[in-house]
Amino acid sequence: MTGLLDIRRAADRAVTRAAWLQSRHSFSFNDYYDPDNTHHGLLLVNNDDVVAPASGFDTHPHRDAEIVTWVLSGALTHRDSIGNSGVIYPGLAQRMSAGTGILHSERNESPDEPVHFVQMWVMPDTPGRTPGYEQRDIGDALAAGGLIPVASGADPDAAIGLGNSAATLYAARLEPGQSITVPDAAYAHLFLAAGAAELEGAGALAAGDAVRFTGGGGHRVSAETPTELLVWAMAGRLGG
Numbered sequence: 001m002t003g004l005l006d007i008r009r010a011a012d013r014a015v016t017r018a019a020w021l022q023s024r025h026s027f028s029f030n031d032y033y034d035p036d037n038t039h040h041g042l043l044l045v046n047n048d049d050v051v052a053p054a055s056g057f058d059t060h061p062h063r064d065a066e067i068v069t070w071v072l073s074g075a076l077t078h079r080d081s082i083g084n085s086g087v088i089y090p091g092l093a094q095r096m097s098a099g100t101g102i103l104h105s106e107r108n109e110s111p112d113e114p115v116h117f118v119q120m121w122v123m124p125d126t127p128g129r130t131p132g133y134e135q136r137d138i139g140d141a142l143a144a145g146g147l148i149p150v151a152s153g154a155d156p157d158a159a160i161g162l163g164n165s166a167a168t169l170y171a172a173r174l175e176p177g178q179s180i181t182v183p184d185a186a187y188a189h190l191f192l193a194a195g196a197a198e199l200e201g202a203g204a205l206a207a208g209d210a211v212r213f214t215g216g217g218g219h220r221v222s223a224e225t226p227t228e229l230l231v232w233a234m235a236g237r238l239g240g
Contacts, residue, residue, distance in 0.1 A: 042232075051115050056107035094134070196225045
């Protein structure tokens, strides 16, 4: 094990609440701004969202962001201005490249079931890219256990591409007793999306907790209950 780690607890996150939305922010986002908490490595946004039935985000713009959405439960309907539409569900890797500009909506069209998802943003290597969209079902790979490369600008084995050559997102679904090792990277971000786990050398992690690693990884994360993890491995950071 190498490097430094910084544990951020679920209860300490900023929260945006509306009648139809509960959004918990790992980093500064919209009305929540903390100059000491704007990003880690290349990761700008890690929002943990629950959207009520028959509601959601109406059409809105984005520009120059690589946006990955990971659904934990329920289903989220995506539509955008370049002609893509579809339903994002658990086990589906999905990325939208905003590039020169895109409009999209994200709606929960279920009449009775909320949708719970994590949305993550990194900046592209080069601004002004052509907007794009990609998705791929990786449910079978996740069922096998271990870290599965979801989106990457560096790993050709990742399920979908990413417009940043220094960032890779991994996911894992673990049963009690199973474990993964945090990749060795200049910067890594571990988010415990569901379940409970033990982080080697640091103790218990609960759902919504995050760990920011700087200068290396190698820590074991062992599931104590059925657990879902999202891990970013990044070779650099914003501004340097």
